[in-house]
Amino acid sequence: MGLGSKLKSLIGEDLLDDLQHQLKEVAAQGLDRHLKIAVTGLSRSGKTVFITSLVHHLMEAHQSRSLPFFEVASEQRIISVKDLSATSEKPFPLRQSIQALGQEPPLWPESTTGLSEVKLAIRYKPASRLKRLVNDTATLYLDIIDYPGEWLLDLPLLHLDFAQWCSKQQQLFALEPRATLAKNWCAAQSRIDWLAPANDDALAVLSEEYTALLHLLRNDENALSMIQPGRCVLPGEWASNPLLQLFPILNPPADLSQIPAGSMYQQLQQRYEDYKELIVKRFYREHFSRFDRQVVLVDCLKVLNHGKPCFDDMKSALTDILQSFNYGQSGFLRRLFSPRIDKVLFASSKADHVTANQHHNLDKFLELIIQDAQRDMRFDGIDTRCMALASIRSTESAEAVLDGQTISCLKGINKQTGETIALFPGEVPMELPSERDWNSSRFRFLDFAPRKLPQTDLKPAHHIRLDQALEYLTGDMFR
Template structure:
């Protein structure tokens, strides 16, 4: 039986009948594909031969999984059906970038192994709730701890260095024509916001991750064109303030409004009560694009994780209370882009890259694991012979091609390299099309280590 009132939801969770899983990852890190594949693996659990490390399947105690009506009726449902149809279509395609929030609830029925429960309630149900959202919105979380002045200062410092120095030229040039203590001019504020948004889009195209506020690059259907988004940081914060309304006070007011009504609302509704978390990071993309984009991505992930901070001092706990997370999985996604013997390297690299965040989490008593995963395995491991030497490679259909390619994408370092070692052309992690599969409804999608993911995140609940 599942209780449906707020108190009941709390009871379900304390009775281990419900798990809220937070899937955390920057934009394009692989959240939607991960959720789709996890749902597909669970729905096909009974026939699934691809989940050897997921004990509930392996031990034959799984009775089946169904998608259920979700608990929050006001949130759109996660369109698993659409995503799986695209992934398994002919030709298979990846789902679109996410532009809003959605939710799915799964009911997993299983035979209890607890000797006492076995007699009272031989078949039990675990409810798993997962939400999907645009990765861009994740970077709004750190704003909750920053005043407008502090945030403006951070952006000003970032714009002193390349590549932001050049990319921000137009926006900075326009700000130079404005007087922060001058009159409020709606047209000028709108123009400043447009130029700042253009700058963020250029940063995104360049491969940078730390783009704030998140709604500027991904407003979602609810805020597209809303005046709420007509503000931006100011590079010169006035030292002497007067109390009359001016451009500076108006920008500050809108920034605070954005935090209060957009950011806090989102985090309060969706991230203030979850039990387990998976942090997805597309490390390989950064290898391709270079040192500065890698550092930017690392800073962005660490900044987000610092805001989640699981002890009492974390912003979510300070604002909303009650965050009782006990397990976090750090996952390097798209691991099918590397040859199999490189997977331990990828895991070690991710561990080193996020070592500060991991240490803090472990200190707070949270159990962690680090894995290299592929939600949908698009390549096959193979070997090629070059000048008499047998070299491992991967084979797959490139995203922009019609013929499969075989390549050695490069050796994954285990430590963060110094900038000079980050030479162009060292890595060839190309994007692949999803695989064409004959019998998609017969068993789960091909993957790398999703069974370990499921075992770590859910295994102890059965």
């Protein structure tokens, strides 16, 4: 009997295969690994708070017990976490955000506008005995990147030419409340002769008005999500670049085969092509294609508050955004950028705005919004998970008796008034709300002021399911 066969009979075939596999892995990789997790979501979806809280809990994980479902932390295998963000060209505002949330009274961090990153080195004890034979400790280099979901909304432009994009925008601007909000801008467009020689001043004025309109559509009151081109509202390093003087033509000339060179139409068409080539493709090449895992934060409660048009608009924006992950074997994205994302976590943020018995409903409601995209991703072999979470739990559970019945309530500080309140925030639907529900003002989820995030001695009660999110996103790296 050869050595291999003897070993097999001694320790069993499966175990031997497993040992051989692990040995190969250790030899091939060493113990240190790198992981890039990108966090995105539309404006105000909770990206900055999520990254701040996640990193703060991680950096305290060697001494706090705040992450019971994050295995490497609960098994006390994290030795130390070092912040290497100073080496990044675009550091995430970590210190300012932790300070804002830790002061008295605590404040939510400022809104952010571009891409930034946290770089961490996590020194830990490997779980596998075999890996510990090679080395007692290992390091995971973890980069967490924050970038606006609005930039992903530019992705669908890559497979639309200018005429096709204008036609899609025409349909979009026919819907309320967009149609009413865009009335003046549409009227200004109708006075332009698109076949006349390009007039840079007129184009500059119209594009300025279009950018103002996009800001109006997405402000707190209107809360629309389908905003294109994304860089017009969040330009990042492209601020004041003439390429952003771009807008769709909603009343195009009837015969597009006869567009004169140097005309208004042709000028915008050229800008559109340049925008795609120089801005959109570059972002995907330089950043997106390097991400390993992705978190998409969705503020489901905000859309419920704003009603059906806002819900429909967000669903269509998210479905478009999620095309970025659905790259398939033959998809055009794979040919362009060979992306490598293997896991996507969809997180319904601010789960502390509802009572604990509604968290499951929130998971289900999120699944409803993204179900088509999720199915495509699974088909392409990308692992996906939906999870309701709160990065900073700002409410406490309470109970109240109403008409002899005990009901679950929340206690917290109203973000607008600063008053302490106790309320029953209502139920999250697990199915698409009916017309009647949308019209009955049934959904009114309130925003809360943050509860203080202490510097040390963090507890599981400071968040909801942040540990489960971490385990899903990084757990396999620490085994």
